[in-house]
Amino acid sequence: xxxxxRDARLAVSTVIFxxxxxxxPEGAERVASDRASLWIPLVRRLRDPGEGRWALPGGxxxxxxxxxxxAARTLEETTGVTPRFLEQxxxxxxxxxSPGERVVSVVYWALVRPEETTGAIDDPxxxxxxxxxxxxxAFDHNAIxxxxxxxxxxxxxxxxxxxxxxxxxFTIAELREVYETVLRVHLDPANFRRTVEASGALVETGEVxxxxxxxxxxxxxxxxxxxxxxxxxxxxxxxxxxxxS
Amino acid sequence: xxxxxRDARLAVSTVIFxxxxxxxPEGAERVASDRASLWIPLVRRLRDPGEGRWALPGGxxxxxxxxxxxAARTLEETTGVTPRFLEQxxxxxxxxxSPGERVVSVVYWALVRPEETTGAIDDPxxxxxxxxxxxxxAFDHNAIxxxxxxxxxxxxxxxxxxxxxxxxxFTIAELREVYETVLRVHLDPANFRRTVEASGALVETGEVxxxxxxxxxxxxxxxxxxxxxxxxxxxxxxxxxxxxS
Numbered sequence: 001x002x003x004x005x006r007d008a009r010l011a012v013s014t015v016i017f018x019x020x021x022x023x024x025p026e027g028a029e030r031v032a033s034d035r036a037s038l039w040i041p042l043v044r045r046l047r048d049p050g051e052g053r054w055a056l057p058g059g060x061x062x063x064x065x066x067x068x069x070x071a072a073r074t075l076e077e078t079t080g081v082t083p084r085f086l087e088q089x090x091x092x093x094x095x096x097x098s099p100g101e102r103v104v105s106v107v108y109w110a111l112v113r114p115e116e117t118t119g120a121i122d123d124p125x126x127x128x129x130x131x132x133x134x135x136x137x138a139f140d141h142n143a144i145x146x147x148x149x150x151x152x153x154x155x156x157x158x159x160x161x162x163x164x165x166x167x168x169x170f171t172i173a174e175l176r177e178v179y180e181t182v183l184r185v186h187l188d189p190a191n192f193r194r195t196v197e198a199s200g201a202l203v204e205t206g207e208v209x210x211x212x213x214x215x216x217x218x219x220x221x222x223x224x225x226x227x228x229x230x231x232x233x234x235x236x237x238x239x240x241x242x243x244x245s
Numbered sequence: 246x247x248x249x250x251r252d253a254r255l256a257v258s259t260v261i262f263x264x265x266x267x268x269x270p271e272g273a274e275r276v277a278s279d280r281a282s283l284w285i286p287l288v289r290r291l292r293d294p295g296e297g298r299w300a301l302p303g304g305x306x307x308x309x310x311x312x313x314x315x316a317a318r319t320l321e322e323t324t325g326v327t328p329r330f331l332e333q334x335x336x337x338x339x340x341x342x343s344p345g346e347r348v349v350s351v352v353y354w355a356l357v358r359p360e361e362t363t364g365a366i367d368d369p370x371x372x373x374x375x376x377x378x379x380x381x382x383a384f385d386h387n388a389i390x391x392x393x394x395x396x397x398x399x400x401x402x403x404x405x406x407x408x409x410x411x412x413x414x415f416t417i418a419e420l421r422e423v424y425e426t427v428l429r430v431h432l433d434p435a436n437f438r439r440t441v442e443a444s445g446a447l448v449e450t451g452e453v454x455x456x457x458x459x460x461x462x463x464x465x466x467x468x469x470x471x472x473x474x475x476x477x478x479x480x481x482x483x484x485x486x487x488x489x490s
Binding site: 008009010061063064065066067088090091093094095102104106158 | 253254255306308309310311312333335336338339340347349351403
């Protein structure tokens with residue numbers, strides 16, 4: 001048996017995905033758009049290892065502190081973001097992932113609604129990035145974000161998680177925009193509506209999205225007890241898939 | 246910020262699920278049956294904490310050792326079982342999960358074919374248990390097995406993992422037996438066959454299971470490039486679900 005890893009330190013990090021309507025990234029800029037975009041917050045490291053690089057929000061596990069509590073605390077301390085819940089994503093522990101010492105990092109993630117980001121710290125050392133167009137991050141954090149993106153895109157295909165990006169009620173067009181943004185596809189609106197309505201995953205609230213439109217769209221919420229299995233597979237034809245930018 | 250958890254130790258543990266045809270558990274006994282059953286190997290602890298209790302195979306993370314390598318090594322050392330691959334399941338780190346010291350345990354899991362258990366150690370301190378009928382295990386290992394069972398049953402519903410329990414080729418009846426055993430349901434054979442055949446998840450090998458039967462059943466293997474999305478949802482009517490024993 002090899003020598004025990006007595007000196008490994010335990011860290012937590014968090015990948016926060018937020019969807020913002022009406023904005024798309026152009027290089028490092030945010031420009032107004034009729035589309036939405038996906039963003040993650042990163043924190044600039046102020047000391048070595050990786051001083052000056054951007055990194056996932058996180059920190060050390062506290063004495064007597066639960067893993068998820070540590071993730072929520074370090075996220076709040078570094079970014080001001082407070083998701084309603086965090087989910088454990090994966091634990092990264094390659095022996096060489098942090099120079100000089102062995103660090104095992106338990107990574108949490110969350111898909112957040114716009115209002116969950118309102119406490120975000122206004123600080124030049126906290127910035128929101130396009131997760132598909134990141135600079136060289138500290139440690140193995142590029143690989144962690146790539147893993148989280150893959151899981152997000154995969155999970156969107158079989159689990160009803162897309163509404164996590166939206167408010168408690170939403171229109172079907174807003175839900176479609178989540179799929180289009182995260183999966184980088186164009187979806188046929190009528191086909192998407194039929195699939196979603198047939199799935200039993202949503203219920204009508206009886207209200208509509210008020211505004212200036214002639215026919216205000218209906219508002220839906222996730223079904224608490226979905227009919228059938230409450231799942232649907234999003235109808236994505238391969239030729240509609242956008243190539244990654 | 247709370248005091249850092251300088252003294253946390255990193256452990257790995259593994260949940261191995263094996264499916265054995267023709268045997269079902271009756272209390273602590275194994276009896277011949279026309280059904281199959283699910284088993285997991287446990288190891289009796291020879292020292293405190295938890296001396297004398299059964300626990301998941303595992304051990305300490307080695308210096309310079311990758312997490313998965315540590316899981317495979319400790320599994321082999323304690324049980325002799327060598328799965329072709331392990332997958333990370335979840336990391337358990339509640340502050341009070343191990344008496345006297347803080348231990349964070351990265352848990353791996355595998356669904357194994359019968360031949361992957363052939364090296365299993367013949368030792369009274371290694372025993373295969375019915376995961377739905379376990380004694381009080383050491384630490385939080387009952388909760389870990391329950392979590393693994395929930396994930397297994399859930400994942401069987403949307404991912405094509407059932408064949409991991411079988412050899413490289415199998416009959417549709419053998420595949421159905423996996424679903425029936427793991428999900429504790431009865432499935433209509435004709436309905437199951439139609440669903441699987443329509444999914445594109447399997448291809449015929451052109452061979453049959455030879456034996457004494459008048460019409461030997463066809464052998465299938467998982468499709469490398471499934472037609473469609475290669476997934477199917479198993480047709481389980483709620484009233485067919487067996488109540489847990």
